[in-house]
Amino acid sequence: MDFKEIEKKWQKNWEKDKIASFNPKNMDKKYYCLEMFSYPSAAKLHLGHWYNYGPTDSFARYKKMKGYEVFQPMGFDAFGLPAENYAIKTGVHPKDSTEKNIANMEQTLKEMGAMFDWDAEIKTCEEDYYKWTQWVFLQLYKKGLAYRKEAPVNWCPSCKTVLANEQVVNGACERCGSTVVKKDLTQWFFKITDYAEELLQGLSTLDWPEKTKLMQKNWIGKSTGGEIEFTAESGDKFKVFTTRADTLFGVSYVVLAPEHPLVKKLTSDKQRKAVEDYIFETSKTNEIDRLSSTREKTGVYIGHNAINPINGKSVPIYAADYVLYSYGTGAVMGVPSHDERDYAFALKHDIPITRVIKGVNCNDDLPFCDDGIVINSPGFDGLTSEEARKAIINELVKKGKGEHKTNYRLRDWLVSRQRYWGAPIPVVYCDKCGIVPVPEEDLPVKLPYDVEFKPDGESPLAKHKGFMETTCPICGGPAHRDPDTLDTFVCSSWYYLRYPDSKNAKQPFDPEIINSILPVDKYVGGPEHACMHLLYARFITKALRDMGYLNFDEPFKSLVHQGIILGPDGNRMSKSKGNIISPDPYVEKYGSDVLRLYLMFGFSYTEGGPWSDDGIKAIIKFLDRIERLSQKVVETTQMDNDNINKDEKDLLYATNYAIKNVDRDMDNFSFNTAIARLMELINALYKYDGLDIPKNNKLFRECFAKFIQLLAPCAPHFSEEIWEQLGNKQSIFKSEYPICDENALVLDEIEVAVQINSKMRSKIFIPSDANEETIKELLKKDEKISQEISGKEIKKLIIVPKRLVNIII
């Protein structure tokens, strides 16, 4: 078969037939199947894209044949850093390079033969999309969910530019090698923390991998405890958050994050130099290093003390970088006796250690971090840790020095990016009116084309007068725009809402359409998005719901992560390892169906694994076998024999067994076993064909046709061609998926295993409807079994229907 020709032929026919288009009138049977859209990189589709899109398209086609009205769109997450870096390096404008890359990828995606509804295509960098990204921003702003505050960025003092985390290598700028420092900028945030509890609770309603749900749960990081107010000798008050209020009497110091404003205020003259040096050193460390547990616990006494509200004891205040200003209150109480980190810190800084918890029936050497019985805590001694946590906070509540509090690790989402290639932030700054949102009718705030990319301390938009200078929508006076653009995660946090109504020029989407086609029924993409993208999308959905635009709570009902295809050497593919496998030569040589089938058969979909050329060979052989048999089927015309004897029954069994299992496996993304079942069926068809008896050719032909239908989602071009050769005039994807005839699966006799004292001893055939008595009779008839059990008492007979019999003697 000339696969190149048939691929072209069927891709054209599908386009003509509108196989991929969605009929909104058929919403009752809608199925929204979504693959994560891709970033348009200069390279063509890589194997990762193929592995994501190929098998998932087969899933979508399977759903279509099952009678669903499938909506499967595709688009591009087109804003982003790489295009801008490329522009700095080569001078090619991000818009030009991105458009070129998109055109390239569109073509390869089409060659793959996936059933994408191209009419619904989205490119996030186009005005008619980012206009609505800006709209989303304005809605959040109106609802008080977008706000500005100071936050640090990575700053290269030599390039005078803001760096992304990935551009910082070992604390140095990737371009010039200078040490990167933190610099505070006023930036926009989305208040995702308002939804922390709902984002956590909602997880239980989702059909997602447990692992992913757990990761989100840990990311949200709920912990319950209390906030306790300490008073510095100066009279200044600050709060610490703790989950271990039961250890409050054991506090022997407190720590403020170096960035905490009180550090500068309270530091004594004697300690000033040491503290300032320490703050400067901290500004050079990135958060991951700072949080590394292997790192030495550094910190410095600020020369000032604070009063423990429970016992009036004065304890020293330290500044230490293991406390983060962004989490909790940015201040921590130090209890060396019952916290490992505090213990290490206390030993190093010669701080006293007081035990306040006694272990019960266990080794309670210090630091003892488990719960126990409270001691050395006047008024609370003898309570369990759990009781004491409540009692001590209650006592503080009475004194007005504390409260019960739930804390979340989740932080608000910083959406400002000091870059050009992104959606402009739709806000102007007026000297008179302050922060003024751009009126919706003035959207989009267009991203200008003519900008200078060379990094020189100012971002490209900041330098562009025509963009920056504007007038205030309220007073009409002079105003300026925000030079920053939105994080690309903002663009991808709502794209699934745009697809079904992608041409709408009046609204981001028509709520009526969206509410009937959403939520997404199956979302497929890489596990690396478990925390960021998937959480942001859930947040935006909930926020838009609360504004009345949506009537559902969760965007993605069911989620699947594909695994990772490794290089043939078992390592992750990378340029430096030289183990990159490109899909192109395989498509060129064997066709896209072969590549897709190999990806489906050779791996467990969610696991992935190393690439192997041998697997490709297996698929070629499989398709050859099908094609040879199809020739025979097509050429056979004699149809007068309609006997159903043993061999025909076997063939019917094999066919229906395959239907049942392929159907189930496709639905579960268990593609490798689905194809294994198809291989079994083709073997059974060959076996029947090879029999030296008068054949029931009509039946044979029907079974073969069903086989092709089962195969069709996985090898779409190939199957269409054979389907046509079998005399069908309509696309196989408009045919009805085969239905399993359960009657054909009922066998007269079933082979069951026989165990004696749980050891495998024999196998016997029993009638499928046999009761215990019949089975006993049959066991006696079996020579081997009767020998072994003769003269011995049968203590117990365990019968597992249709599987095995275990005789205990």
Added chain:
RNA sequence: GCCGAAGUGGUGAAACUGGCAGACGCGCUGGACUCAAAAUCCAGUGGACUAAUCCUCCGUGCGGGUUCAAGUCCCGCCUUCGGCACCA
């Protein structure tokens, strides 16, 4: 360091709620066809013992346990991959 996942033949991998471990492939071995090779077809293929494809025993990272029965459940280790949070 913490969290998560996974360890099954020479190899990619199967095994539904505990019920015949290794489905389906690749590779290998032998045979048929061929002058020969490729392709194709047929048979075999976890290990040990063996003349044997009869028996028997051993086998799902390691050590225990529960059970009539454990790859699957429980406890304790080892290793390898992912993720990352000193989260107070």
